[in-house]
Amino acid sequence: MILKREFYQQPTLEVARSLLGKKLVRQHDQQKLMGLIVETEAYIGENDTACHASKGKTQRTEIMFGRAGHAYVYFIYGMHYMLNIVTESEGKPAAVLIRAIQPINHIDILKLHRNIDNEKLLTNGPAKLCQAYNINKAFNDWDLCLGKELWIETMDESNNYQIQSSPRIGIDYAEEKDRNAHWRFTLKDNPFLSK
DNA sequence: GTGAGGATGCACT
């Protein structure tokens, strides 16, 4: 089942947790590239100094102020894209960063996109999975609720996953309270988590 | 296996 708008309108921490074990689907050419979401991070509101929107509404961050269920894709370090999903109500800037995925199918295509052969390293990082699934600036503001090109589904079988939380990665510039918040969520012991 | 450093371009001040 394709996740609907109501799913993304929930509190961001709830969305970040619930996205674990869901399936990211990228319709690419004639193929459906699918991966299990195994790691996420929450970025919540103007008071979260790790959140881009804490600096206010700009051309770049206005997506986060918009409708839940849209993608917020930004370019960083001169070469990398990051995939986020906007959450909560319009006007409240918040999003969930997809940090890692476990490939489900078409490993050969992912390897081509990444130009490496080690399956463990294909999608175990936010920029890596964007490269593997060919997610770029074209998907900024894309509506994931349409079920076209890029969306998220529930898995057919029900699974019991154990979820862990920890501080977010790569936000040394943020205030201590935000650096310490356990807003990173992972599937325990999954081999495809980021470093 | 671990850590340092460079790549690289765009949004923002």
Add this chain to the structure above:
DNA sequence: GTGCATCCTCACG
């Protein structure tokens, strides 16, 4: 001009 929600390579030994 500054700095970044990262990744890869190359040194170690």
